[in-house]
Amino acid sequence: MKIVDASVVVTSPGRNFVTLKITTDDGVTGLGDATLNGRELAVVSYLRDHVAPLLIGLDPHRIEDTWQSLYRGAYWRRGPVTMAAIAAVDVALWDIKAKVANLPLYQLLGGASRDRVRTYGHASGRDAPELFDSVRARLEQGYQSIRIQTGIPGLQRVYGVGGEPDALPDGRVRPLVEDWDTGAYLRHMPSVFEAVRNEFGPELPLLHDAHHRLTPLQAARLGKDLEPYDLFWLEDCTPAENQEGLRLVRSHTTTPLAIGEVFNSIHDFRTLVNEQLIDYVRAAVTHFGGVSPIRKLFDFAAQQQIKSAIHGPEDISPVGMAAAIHLDLAIHNFGIQEYAGYTAATDEVFRHAYTFTDGHLHPGEAPGLGVELDEELAAAHPYAPAYLPVNRLADGTVHDW
Numbered sequence: 491m492k493i494v495d496a497s498v499v500v501t502s503p504g505r506n507f508v509t510l511k512i513t514t515d516d517g518v519t520g521l522g523d524a525t526l527n528g529r530e531l532a533v534v535s536y537l538r539d540h541v542a543p544l545l546i547g548l549d550p551h552r553i554e555d556t557w558q559s560l561y562r563g564a565y566w567r568r569g570p571v572t573m574a575a576i577a578a579v580d581v582a583l584w585d586i587k588a589k590v591a592n593l594p595l596y597q598l599l600g601g602a603s604r605d606r607v608r609t610y611g612h613a614s615g616r617d618a619p620e621l622f623d624s625v626r627a628r629l630e631q632g633y634q635s636i637r638i639q640t641g642i643p644g645l646q647r648v649y650g651v652g653g654e655p656d657a658l659p660d661g662r663v664r665p666l667v668e669d670w671d672t673g674a675y676l677r678h679m680p681s682v683f684e685a686v687r688n689e690f691g692p693e694l695p696l697l698h699d700a701h702h703r704l705t706p707l708q709a710a711r712l713g714k715d716l717e718p719y720d721l722f723w724l725e726d727c728t729p730a731e732n733q734e735g736l737r738l739v740r741s742h743t744t745t746p747l748a749i750g751e752v753f754n755s756i757h758d759f760r761t762l763v764n765e766q767l768i769d770y771v772r773a774a775v776t777h778f779g780g781v782s783p784i785r786k787l788f789d790f791a792a793q794q795q796i797k798s799a800i801h802g803p804e805d806i807s808p809v810g811m812a813a814a815i816h817l818d819l820a821i822h823n824f825g826i827q828e829y830a831g832y833t834a835a836t837d838e839v840f841r842h843a844y845t846f847t848d849g850h851l852h853p854g855e856a857p858g859l860g861v862e863l864d865e866e867l868a869a870a871h872p873y874a875p876a877y878l879p880v881n882r883l884a885d886g887t888v889h890d891w
């Protein structure tokens with residue numbers, strides 16, 4: 491069996507997605523997600539110009555060897571663009587292998603370790619009434635664990651609470667500028683969780699994403715202040731490139747910590763895992779080099795009783811989401827799966843076998859990943875330039891977003 495084609499499809503059914511499609515000489519196709527939010531076309535070029543020509547003629551069954559040759563052969567290791575491109579190849583090859591075996595991918599990963607995959611959804615609001623409505627809407631959709639994001643008094647536009655980027659008069663798009671004030675945030679958050687607990691009771695699992703904004707000392711304080719509200723986790727409390735900084739956070743709080751959606755290699759987690767400084771690893775299949783390396787990360791994390799929590803925002807395509815769900819079902823140290831859901835237009839472009847019921851996902855029993863890309867429909871949604879927001883303090887200084 492040989493690879494005869496590797497093409498890249500860019501589509502924007504509401505937001506941009508990049509998909510690699512690998513075709514074999516006997517007509518089997520595999521899909522891989524290569525979406526890197528805000529920098530999509532860099533990965534398109536990496537795949538089209540540098541990777542696709544290398545794939546032609548290879549045996550698609552040699553997944554590990556292909557992964558190692560793309561990783562080591564590039565010489566320039568790691569980084570989100572490289573690892574998103576390698577991930578797309580890895581996932582597409584797993585899709586092909588599972589289709590040839592006529593099995594859903596999770597069966598090739600060891601089979602099901604559970605019956606279904608628990609998820610969490612996103613609730614947000616500018617103030618308490620809006621936030622409560624948003625939590626209720628998620629509960630009605632079936633979610634049983636909920637991430638809480640909220641407006642901060644005195645700030646106009648804050649992470650997780652919406653806002654549209656400004657268009658320049660000539661039609662060009664520029665990033666949305668959000669506001670930040672760490673002091674105001676630290677003063678406000680405990681009262682938000684107190685209000686949510688009073689409204690929804692002690693049992694609902696609640697999560698919160700600090701989105702890389704705090705120093706270790708500030709994160710330690712927030713973790714401590716939120717302890718009475720029994721969070722499922724506090725996510726990305728610091729930027730965490732400085733892995734050692736988490737020692738300080740950890741020594742001051744028992745609030746569980748989740749980190750890693752911007753990481754793209756096992757080395758980014760080494761100190762965090764070895765010293766058990768976190769409770770959940772947040773890597774995305776799509777940005778971590780695919781199913782093969784993330785499986786190794788989960789096995790490494792399991793040695794320290796750390797669980798998985800695969801990144802699953804709207805900007806991971808349904809292809810990346812399907813890969814995540816197969817892994818979630820198969821690994822033993824599964825924690826929770828983020829599932830933000832998709833627009834109807836996205837679900838039409840990417841028809842999928844996975845299902846969402848009562849706040850739980852299941853990958854379905856279709857051979858492979860169980861996702862089909864409607865290329866005609868995809869072409870009807872052309873690429874739309876878009877950026878992630880930029881965060882600024884009151885005096886104009888750029889802050890971590």
Ligand code: GCO
Pocket residue numbers: 527699701751802803805828878
């Ligand atoms: C999350 C994330 C996302 C990111 C987004 C960036 O926890 O889901 O923080 O919302 O901001 O994936 O592209």
Ligand code: MG
Pocket residue numbers: 699701725726751
């Ligand atoms: Mg996050």
